[in-house]
Every structure is written in C-alpha cells, then in structure tokens.
Amino acid sequence: MAGLPLYLFFIIIFNTFHMTVLASRLWSKRSDPTKPTPRGIGLRTMLIAIALIATEMAALNKWNEWNQTASLRSQYLSKSSHHGFWAHGSRGDARMYLEGSDVYSSDTARQREYKDYLRAEAKVALEEAEYHDSLRQKYELAAQSPLRPVAPDPPPPKKPRRPHGLEKSEPDRPIE
DSSP states (O other), X not given: OOSSOHHHHHHHHHHHHHHHHHHHHHHOSSOOTTSXXXXXXXXXXXXXXXXXXXXXXXXXXXXXXXXXXXXXXXXXXXXXXXXXXXXXXXXXXXXXXXXXXXXXXXXXXXXXXXXXXXXXXXXXXXXXXXHHHHHHXXXXXXXXXXXXXXXXXXXXXXXXXXXXXXXXXXXXXXXX
C-alpha cells in the first residue's frame, strides 16, 4: 500500500465495515419493520465485513502494482526518447566534424593536427550515437516489461584530447 495514503486506506475500511453492518441489519431475516433492530453484530456480519475488506485490500494492492508498473513504463519510455534524441544529435555532430575536417588543407602541421582532431571527434560522435542507440533500445525493451530488472548503463565513450593551443576558453580562435 505504498502509493495509497494511510488515512485513505483506513477511511475505506471504516466505510466498508459500516456499510456491511447497515446492509446486514436491513436485509436480516430477524429485522422486522415493526420491531427494533438487534443491537449486537452477529458472526455472519463480521465475516462478511472481513471478506469485503480483504477484497478491497486486494483490489487496492493490485491497483497500486499497476500504478507502479505504469510509472516505470513511463520513465523507461522517457529515457528511451531522450537517448534517441541524443543519438540523432551525435550523428549530426559527426557530420559537422567531418565536413569541417574537409575544409582544412594539410599545408601546415597545425592544420593537419586540427584535421586529425576533427576526424577523431567525428569518430567519437559516431560512437556516442551507437552508445545512445543501444541505450534507447535497452529502455524500449524495459518499457515493454517494466517489472524486470534493468542493467546499469555502460560508461559513455571518451572524448579525444584537444590539440595543444586550442583551449576550451577560446573555441573561435582562428587556425594559423
């Protein structure tokens, strides 16, 4: 009963018990409209109340389980779409890096170094796309059966080292 507030659970049980007692008094063979209703609660009434409360508890437990399953399914589908988005973006980055490496001629050592760096970035971007595609598929399968355990995510691919002289604080510095 983790998803259902405790006070609501007790209210449902209390109402079920009282409705059972009221119904048993109205439908009892002993009750005659001209005579007052009996004061005590009989064994049959108690057993009916217990059976109804047990049925309610089972239904609430099943509802709670379904609610948790739906929540997990939603989380896994969200992660799947997230990784699909990043895979698409990584493929675009790889295209951009490859097009950028074609712009530079290999006249100087610095340009060759930067061209190699851009190709390494394109390779890493394609690896990231494969990484995100594999995670997208993993979470799509997890969404189909959300109660099964899901393996932890593998570490993402590592970025290549920037060439000497290209610092992160100066991304738009022209190449000599």
